[in-house]
Amino acid sequence: MSASLTPCDGQSPVPKKVAAEDGKIYFSYADVHLTISSLVPELQAFHPDVMIAIGGGGFIPARILRTQLKIPIVAVSLELYDDNTQSINASGVKVHQWFDPTSGPGKLAEGGNVLIVDEVDDSRTTLQFCVEQVMKKCTPAKLGVVVVHNKQKEKKGILPDNVLYFAGQDVPDNWNCYPWDAAAYGRDIEEHEKLARHCSSLASEK
Numbered sequence: 001m002s003a004s005l006t007p008c009d010g011q012s013p014v015p016k017k018v019a020a021e022d023g024k025i026y027f028s029y030a031d032v033h034l035t036i037s038s039l040v041p042e043l044q045a046f047h048p049d050v051m052i053a054i055g056g057g058g059f060i061p062a063r064i065l066r067t068q069l070k071i072p073i074v075a076v077s078l079e080l081y082d083d084n085t086q087s088i089n090a091s092g093v094k095v096h097q098w099f100d101p102t103s104g105p106g107k108l109a110e111g112g113n114v115l116i117v118d119e120v121d122d123s124r125t126t127l128q129f130c131v132e133q134v135m136k137k138c139t140p141a142k143l144g145v146v147v148v149h150n151k152q153k154e155k156k157g158i159l160p161d162n163v164l165y166f167a168g169q170d171v172p173d174n175w176n177c178y179p180w181d182a183a184a185y186g187r188d189i190e191e192h193e194k195l196a197r198h199c200s201s202l203a204s205e206k
Contacts, residue, residue: 014038014169018202020195024175027149028196029060032119032178035168036061036148040068042166046144049112050105054078054130055097057119060180061148065117072105076133080126093129101138114140120176121147121167124157131163149176 015031048071053062055077062073077097081088099106108114116130127145134143143163150167159165177185182192 015200016203017171017199018206019172019174020199020202024177025171026177026192026195026199027179028193029179031196031200032061032148033064036064036146037068039146039166039168040065043069043115043144043146046115046142046164046166047113048115048144050074050108050114052076052099052109052114052116052130052134054116054118054126056180057178058117061119061146062117065146071115072108074099074104074106074109076130078126078130080123080129093126095133098133098137109134109138109140111139111141113142114138114144116143116145117147118145119148119178121145121150121155122153124155124159126157128157128159131159135160151176 014035017025017027017031019025043065048069050071051062051065051069051073053059053073053075055075059075066073075097076095076099079089079094079096080092101107101109114134116127116134118127121127131143131145134140144166145159145163146166148168149171150169151173152170153173177192179189179192179196182189
């Protein structure tokens, strides 16, 4: 199920972007907020009981949704891409942290409606892994996946037909630069936000 790009009442439209001169697309905090918030009506219809935020990219989108959906967040930390080697882990997805399904908000994953949150659906490998682990460790009534951006490319991972899928925006297969990663690209947040505005300006010229 791909969600539409219709914004919530009173919100600005989902922002359009074009890659900067370096071939990367820069997204501001406002871009992320508007895009993920555009999904709120459809997510409310899903009636989620708990969100599983995939760290680190899913943490901020999940926190934005927390204010509007008013449900708790549990966190997992999964690593497909090794920042040190700048390559995909040879052994696949690594689990650095998982939530406790027997206590606190984690108990809501058993028999509840679970919403997995991440910032981008790239190869779909991490999303597939997370879905499989949730279904292995818990028995949710319903399971959904929500991402801010879905890259328009062939996917390596597969999601089961009974998992609902929500994407705030389909984007081209460029390198996405998010504001929380600005330092990783050798920029401060003001430089990053300026580039994000530039990507929006380029889109408005087309």
